[in-house]
Ligand SMILES: [Zn+2]
């Protein structure tokens with residue numbers, strides 16, 4: 001029985017905290033802060049440039065502690081800082097320290113969407129699927145726009161979700177896909193974060 005790498009579909013060599021890795025994905029893992037911060041900055045720039053979004057708070061990358069890893073299957077989480085600096089907070093994006101760089105980029109962009117939703121909390125989005133759908137859609141769009149070849153592997157992995165039956169991620173990406181084909185990504189993004197959208 002062969003297992004497939006969760007990040008590129010090659011033959012997997014290792015199982016680490018619920019995810020299969022191949023040797024090539026292990027060799028490009030983002031596991032030091034200098035590299036992680038550089039990639040995080042690039043991702044933040046994408047939101048400022050392509051989506052014309054101005055952040056109100058700060059974002060910091062933090063490698064995820066093992067207890068969090070053991071909680072579930074997540075690649076990353078977002079949590080607020082416990083303290084504030086002048087009315088702003090720090091959104092910590094907790095991320096596994098063994099992700100291949102394409103999965104790191106995808107996950108980081110996905111988690112930034114949660115930061116943005118949190119900082120635009122006019123009212124609560126009582127619809128986790130639209131939040132996760134937007135986060136996945138944007139994760140994928142970021143990969144496409146930054147377009148290095150190794151990153152494309154993760155897009156294929158993400159696109160599996162377009163056919164998946166998960167009531168949150170599957171339905172969510174389908175809803176956001178429909179909104180984007182009707183209004184474009186820029187409008188869909190700003191409509192969702194300002195809670196100005198209708199689900200049909
Ligand atoms: Zn792989």
Ligand SMILES: [Zn+2]
Pocket residue numbers: 110111114132135
């Ligand atoms: Zn999410």
